[in-house]
Amino acid sequence: MIQKRKLFQTLVTEIGLGCWQLGGDWGEVSDAEALEILRASHEAGVRFLDTAAGYGAGRSERLIGQFLKEQSEAVFVATKIGRKEASEAHLRTGVENSLQRLGVETLDLIQLHCWTMEHLRQHVVWETLRDLQKEGKIRQFGASVESVEEARFCMAQEGMVSLQIIFNLFRQHPRDEFFAEAQAKGVALIVRVPLASGLLSGKFCAETRFGAGDHRNYNKDGAAFHVGETFGGLTFEKGLELVEQLKSLLPGEPPLAALALRWILDHDAVTTVIPGASSIRQAVANAEASRLPALPVELHQKLAEFYRNQVAPHVRGQY
Numbered sequence: 443m444i445q446k447r448k449l450f451q452t453l454v455t456e457i458g459l460g461c462w463q464l465g466g467d468w469g470e471v472s473d474a475e476a477l478e479i480l481r482a483s484h485e486a487g488v489r490f491l492d493t494a495a496g497y498g499a500g501r502s503e504r505l506i507g508q509f510l511k512e513q514s515e516a517v518f519v520a521t522k523i524g525r526k527e528a529s530e531a532h533l534r535t536g537v538e539n540s541l542q543r544l545g546v547e548t549l550d551l552i553q554l555h556c557w558t559m560e561h562l563r564q565h566v567v568w569e570t571l572r573d574l575q576k577e578g579k580i581r582q583f584g585a586s587v588e589s590v591e592e593a594r595f596c597m598a599q600e601g602m603v604s605l606q607i608i609f610n611l612f613r614q615h616p617r618d619e620f621f622a623e624a625q626a627k628g629v630a631l632i633v634r635v636p637l638a639s640g641l642l643s644g645k646f647c648a649e650t651r652f653g654a655g656d657h658r659n660y661n662k663d664g665a666a667f668h669v670g671e672t673f674g675g676l677t678f679e680k681g682l683e684l685v686e687q688l689k690s691l692l693p694g695e696p697p698l699a700a701l702a703l704r705w706i707l708d709h710d711a712v713t714t715v716i717p718g719a720s721s722i723r724q725a726v727a728n729a730e731a732s733r734l735p736a737l738p739v740e741l742h743q744k745l746a747e748f749y750r751n752q753v754a755p756h757v758r759g760q761y
């Protein structure tokens with residue numbers, strides 16, 4: 443059993459599955475492999491999936507649609523719409539396409555997928571989302587953001603129920619910037635990149651190589667999209683060095699990835715954390731973090747201090 447937390451008026455599992463990878467954007471993933479990961483995660487109790495129209499150009503949503511047909515129990519699917527333009531037409535077409543790919547009549551949650559401030563400021567965006575909600579096309583809407591400014595701006599919009607953010611042991615600043623405000627406003631926080639793209643599993647070393655189609659190769663310095671989406675904004679080399687320091691602060695068991703997820707769940711403002719998984723084993727192991735006891739308060743203090751002194755100065759990209 444995975445514990446549940448509130449996303450507006452719905453209870454969702456506090457561990458979800460990030461489905462970016464299932465689109466095939468990180469390298470080859472067959473339909474069969476993707477479906478096996480979805481099934482294993484479901485078997486382990488996960489009932490929250492995060493996807494986007496852009497993942498594999500709709501492939502991730504399509505595979506989830508296929509998976510949903512096999513399920514008798516409700517699974518909450520949070521999807522996203524790209525930032526091509528801030529228009530009613532773009533939002534309406536995007537929602538119709540996601541509905542079709544997912545094979546559902548109403549989207550549980552649609553999130554603006556890292557829209558720019560310029561686009562977020564257009565009233566038509568929020569008005570159209572509210573209209574789509576009234577029309578029954580979407581249940582709720584939220585936004586996936588990169589910066590504190592975007593987070594604050596989105597939280598102020600009427601009807602907004604969720605913010606998707608990067609938050610992990612190597613990217614702790616959101617906690618001090620807006621967690622209290624989100625909690626006070628009842629805005630659910632969905633935590634992405636919780637393992638700093640796998641760095642926080644502790645399994646990488648200087649010899650590790652990522653494939654040409656893997657963002658940990660082509661976006662390691664932010665060449666394709668926001669640098670924070672890859673290794674939480676650290677260089678791979680600095681990340682490796684910091685993982686070693688981190689290991690010396692933590693107990694040897696359970697595994698580092700589980701402790702990193704548990705650390706996130708220890709923050710009450712968080713609704714759900716959505717680690718990606720490239721294997722059944724990872725999907726199952728990540729679900730286990732819900733069963734672990736909270737980390738001691740003194741350890742939380744040490745980890746906050748570690749972030750402030752050792753990590754924060756090396757985090758790249760505007761946030």
Ligand SMILES: NC(=O)c1ccc[n+]([C@@H]2O[C@H](COP(=O)([O-])OP(=O)(O)OC[C@H]3O[C@@H](n4cnc5c(N)ncnc54)[C@H](OP(=O)(O)O)[C@@H]3O)[C@@H](O)[C@H]2O)c1
Nearest residue numbers: 460461462586634635636637638639640643717718720724
């Ligand atoms: N802009 C946005 O809105 C945005 C951007 C990024 C991500 N997201 C969402 O957030 C989700 C998660 O982010 P992410 O996948 O980029 O980063 P992540 O969850 O921090 O890292 C996932 C990677 O960590 C490794 N891993 C996972 N579980 C493990 C375990 N138990 N033990 C060892 N290694 C493990 C795997 O690496 P290997 O494959 O190397 O084994 C996996 O590919 C995405 O799937 C997506 O849904 C949204």
